[in-house]
Amino acid sequence: MTTDRTQVLEYIEANSDQLFSLLSDLVQQESVTGNEGPVQQVVIEKFESLGLTPDVWEPDAEKLRGHPGYFETTSFEKYGYEGRPNVAAVVEGAGDGPSLAFSGHVDVVSPNPTSAWSHEPWGAEIEDGRMYGRGTADMKGGVAAFIFAYQALSELGVELAGDLILQTTIEEEDGGVGGLLSALERGYQPDAAIVPEPWMIPNVGIASAGVMYFRVTVSGKSAHAARGYQGVNAIGKMCKLYAALDDLDKERKARIDYAPVTNRDPNAAGNVTNLNVGVIEAGDWPSTVPGEATIECRIGWPPGETREEVRAQVEAAVESVTADDEWLAEHKPTIEWYGWSADPHETATDEEIVTFAKQNAESVTGRTGAFIGGDAGLDERFYNLYYDIPAVTLGPTGENIHGADEFVELDSLVETAQALALTALDWCGTVTDN
Template sequence: MKIQAMNETYLRDKEVVINLTKELVQIPSVYRENDPEGNETKVAMYVADYLKNIGIETYVEEVVPGRPNVIGVVDSGKPGKTLLFEGHTDVVTEGNREAWTYDPFSAEIVDGRMYGRGTNDTKGNLACMITAVQSLLLDKEAFNGKIILCIPVDEEGLMLGIKHFIKQGWADGVDGAIICEPQENNISIAQRGAIRLQVDVYGKMAHGAISWSGINPNWRMARLIVELEKLEKEEQQRLGEDPFLKWPSITPTILKAPVKGDAQINVIPDHCMMTLDIRTIPAQDHDELLGKINAIIEKLKKDDPDFKVNLTVLDNRPATSTSKEDPVVQAIYEAAKNVTGTEPKYNGVPGATDGTFLHMHGVPIVTVGAGDRDIPHQIDEYVDIEELAITTAIYREAALRFLNSEGVGNDEI
């Protein structure tokens, strides 16, 4: 890839973004309940201090005790649009440390790659968005409107941070959002939706040798799983392969029986629990899909009077899609094209991001960032340091293109 305009600004920003990424990765922020060392507070406060030191108006808002969002605002003082950059502070568990080639929180740089938990997802991209805005300030670049840096907690969990950010009104009037996640700098304009379900099937505990004296919930759960696999295939056949997101899916993940107490080979449990991770594409309607699942359950109950089941919706996030013609998509596309000297690739995010909730709030979103799309959450997670520099340059130029393009912002309409 030929990088255009590898000038003093590019080289300066490259050094800044590498150092900032390293600092962020070296502050562990794996959320662990009731563990004061295992939350996002330290990295959030580091980011807040960093933003203040470079002259950005900064707010820290506690979402739940010990888990603060950080918000930075750069207002040009001139009327115009509002652009939001979003990058979360939390990372997933490092897993077995002994399996890592380098310490997961050392941010070792070897052969042009930085290794560590969060280098790819998404502290590297968080550093890129901060460095891009810092670069605009250092160079006293003129732009209209304002930039908001949204730096929430809990993206890897229930996304409490972005929900709080929206509830507090920060997303009101935002004209476009760049979601800073590892996408190999593809222009990702779609995301799969997610429905998380818990299925509880109840029976009657009994001796395994006297099965007729009990009601085995496992048989009933098995029948349901078979029917759900059929439904998945029907949905895939009905909808076909999405050009960016591939296939919709229904995936049983956790299967547990008994739910409480110890399992024993000669005991029929009284309760079986399953979780479902359902991923959807924009062509699917979530209410319709849930209706199909409920219809399967009702049929199984009709065929078997002892089929006692409870279905709980744990999470329900729709798939998202943003037009290629949307100004925020056009700004990032043209910036990526200019910086790299190649035509960017359109793509989709296989999972969900904080952008899902911004989309639901009416904010056009596009997901772009440094890092191999297949590396998040893996042992020996890494990011190419040159890609960090490229992404920073893309974010910087995209901000100028978006904010200085014709048109008024939402808050002016």
């Protein structure tokens, strides 16, 4: 058949209730990272209903361990990978067109504290054109959109010339090692990829941030508070290190700029990199001078620096305090780099998949988009950094991501499905019967 692009758009619009129903089914599964199995079963059943044969597998950490993009995620350390499958299905092309992957993660962050929500976190409630719930935007909305985009093409009898890979992966919120990296190593290596994270269609994401976690531990000397002069308060020593890290954060913010971050949010000007002290632990009794203090931190930055360069700056900041403090000079703080360890990536804006994605996003919305990204760690980096596969972000609009009352704009979800379907037509090509 001759592909009628208008028919594709009209099918998605006319059947949007099915798209919303699929998203509701996904959101109702409480798939906090580490518990992705039940939501993947929803995906498996949906794929099978579309006549697809899903490939379902659990990651093998030992096979991934030697990869340059590997690090041991905190969720793997806590849960392992048993019962946490990835799912992929390949729609084989009817010609020799290039292949395309639609990929998305099904894990979400915790909704706690649930008392802060005015909507049920797992309820998928619809109100005023929005669906509320954990993962509606990040990123089960995008997953539902690309599955429904394929459904539209299938129902209309469209035959793509190139292969289309549909895949849902685990633990992106914790780094994606057992998810997208596992899929790539399993052989799902397309000519291009789209990950529909919630980046406000018609904007197109072309970059991700570097992200690392680190832990600093300071030793003090315990003593009874009444004889505090006999001890050394580890919290006081840690305060000096906190100040040094805060100074480093301010210095980096002042000198680092990256336009795609501020294209997305002008309020991010002067804040395109960040060093956050997120956890502090010290002491166990008010009457005891604490003998140890620990902080856990995240540092994120846009393209332009490597992990090694950023790590050296953090370690130098800690060392600057150590050298000027007699106690710390003799009892050196320790720095442990753990969990998230990702370099940033940037996809060239002249890549053909980027052009198709932006043109189609702007066409279906009637609005002009911008190239954005560089402020969050994303799965796209695996495609770009290690397999030379151009990857782009094209997804719906939502707010309160990782916060209370997360929601996705349903109109933007429809637009995302439409833009994804059209981009598959453009990239993969179609087989036409005259």
